[in-house]
Amino acid sequence: MPARTVKVASSSGLHARPAAIFSQAASEQSVPVTIETASSAPVKASSILMLLTLDVGHGDEVTLRAEGESAEESLDLLAALLEKNLDEEFQDH
Template structure:
């Protein structure tokens, strides 16, 4: 299992457009992917309702995990999305 700690840079946090892009990217992966607030329970990163339910805000750190071939590359992509001040097209 691969794990990554990432700080959310979007001003709106992991909500609305950033959450949709995050879930779309995770959903393309053929492996289990989770996201959790630091110290919290992980949720399915492929579920928009679960991701929005985290209420992850600007400046907070989340823990991403993926298990499978290509997990590192997937986490790179997800980290890049969360590290952008504003997602493209927002």
């Protein structure tokens, strides 16, 4: 099963806006994606409530996993999203 391990760049980690943006992007993928930390079991990446239970902070590493025909593309897209500071990138100006 393909996987990507990335550091979360958002200053608030995976909370509030970054969690909402990430879970929405995960739900739009054609394959199911899970996310986990070193100390947690995998949860559905498309569930904002499950994301919040992981308590991921800025700089924490998470591992994404997916299986299926477009798993690599989905993981690339979602990993790139986590590597951006979503707190700043989507701020209203």
